[in-house]
Amino acid sequence: MPKKPTSANRKKFLAKVREHLEEMKSKLLAEMSSAMRAEREGSKDEGMDTYDLASEERDREISFILSDRERNKISAIEDALERIDDGSYGVCEACGLEIGEERLEALPFTRLCRDCQQDQEREARTQRRPEDDRLAYRKLGSTENEEEGT
Numbered sequence: 001m002p003k004k005p006t007s008a009n010r011k012k013f014l015a016k017v018r019e020h021l022e023e024m025k026s027k028l029l030a031e032m033s034s035a036m037r038a039e040r041e042g043s044k045d046e047g048m049d050t051y052d053l054a055s056e057e058r059d060r061e062i063s064f065i066l067s068d069r070e071r072n073k074i075s076a077i078e079d080a081l082e083r084i085d086d087g088s089y090g091v092c093e094a095c096g097l098e099i100g101e102e103r104l105e106a107l108p109f110t111r112l113c114r115d116c117q118q119d120q121e122r123e124a125r126t127q128r129r130p131e132d133d134r135l136a137y138r139k140l141g142s143t144e145n146e147e148e149g150t
């Protein structure tokens, strides 16, 4: 399938998305560093009694978990920025068509257009069927036992 050239409007839109993503990222980084700073200052105020060491340890664990989640968010943003760079951003991975701008504004990290997303959701539902069949089969097989019981 020949790749459709990116229209001027689309380029403008992608530039807007990039700006938005970079803003999100720098805001997130600023939040993270200010949270870390507050934490450091907080532990300084408390004083470093040996008795505080256990909770120090626990706090560090909590902040590690938090920053892990933040890191995931940042990597999702970086991933989207990379895809803007290589031209794959905003193109549906399943059908190759451009994803609608409204959808991208609402879901900036999506890789599927609305139709393909719906298709996948439908597929996920139909893929559950064989299991239902097995359940029905098992039920059918168990009627024998039920007959024996009565």
Ligand SMILES: [Zn+2]
Pocket: 092, 093, 094, 095, 096, 097, 112, 113, 114, 115, 116, 117
């Ligand atoms: Zn699609």
